[in-house]
Amino acid sequence: MSFPENVLAQDEKVVRHLHPHWFTVLLPTVVGVVVVAAAVIALLVLPDGSVGTVLLWVVLGAAAFVLLLFVLAPYVRWRSTHYVITTHRVMVRRGVLTKSGKDITLAKITDVSFRQTLLDRLIGAGSLHIESAGDSPDEDLVNVPDSDDVQQLINRLVDEDSRGRRGEGG
Template sequence: MSLPDHHLTEGEVRIRAFHPHWKRLIGPFFALVLIVAGSGAAIYFMPAFEYVLYARAAVAVLAVGLLTVWSFVPYLRWRNTSYVLTSHRFTISTGVLNKSTDDIPMSKVNTVSADQTLMERILGCGTLNVESAGEHGHITLRDIPKLQDVRAELFRALDDAADGEPERR
């Protein structure tokens, strides 16, 4: 996922690789259902008139356009956003057509904190805040699945990096 084995440095071990939580797809899924149901009903119940085929084609084209914008593009963004935690760095990769990759070296991480709303606790996700001694200084990662597990693994990786001996898995 996002960080192939040949991009790992010598002695670097992949600890966890994941996408944002699936809750990001709830809105696009409901949009898909509503657009398909609405356009299907519009095409089926359209009264017969001289240009009914053109009207049905226009509804279909409009539906495909809306599906692309409100369902397919958000799915592609979700699918092409990935987080990879290794023994040496935390990599954030985003982008569908243009790719952006940020690496946070374990040696530069200062503070890690987590926030969860009640709904996020129920769904098992949350927001991870990582402060580093880098150019940006603070990175907020929303909708991290299994937040507490990721946080614990990040702390283990930080401890191992501080000891100078990354844990082998």
């Protein structure tokens, strides 16, 4: 899925468009499988008759609630979180019903650092901390796939942007 071109400046190009690492939705996937399995088992073992029917509806209602809250919501949150790196800025977009976003121009980025736990290193993810000049707070991008490569990419783009602004070319 590409990022909408209508948010880009005329000469701006998307260099990298990321969502948080797939590991973000692993636990909700496991929860979903367990809930569906439990609902199927309940369907098979609950007795016939009115008591069994009421219990079945309670189990199915609880399963639907858990699936919506603990499975579907994290998937939607994951897919609606965008980390977009362009030739001019780093954009962060989050949310479906309530959207939020932040753009940090490359010229305002003063430092980019990454952090990886042991698990992050095993799955190839990490967190990025982007410090920016000015009044706006720094930005933390969590569960970024290939965070060390993304950090290097942003640093390279910041350097290229700085050289371009000084007239040194790329």
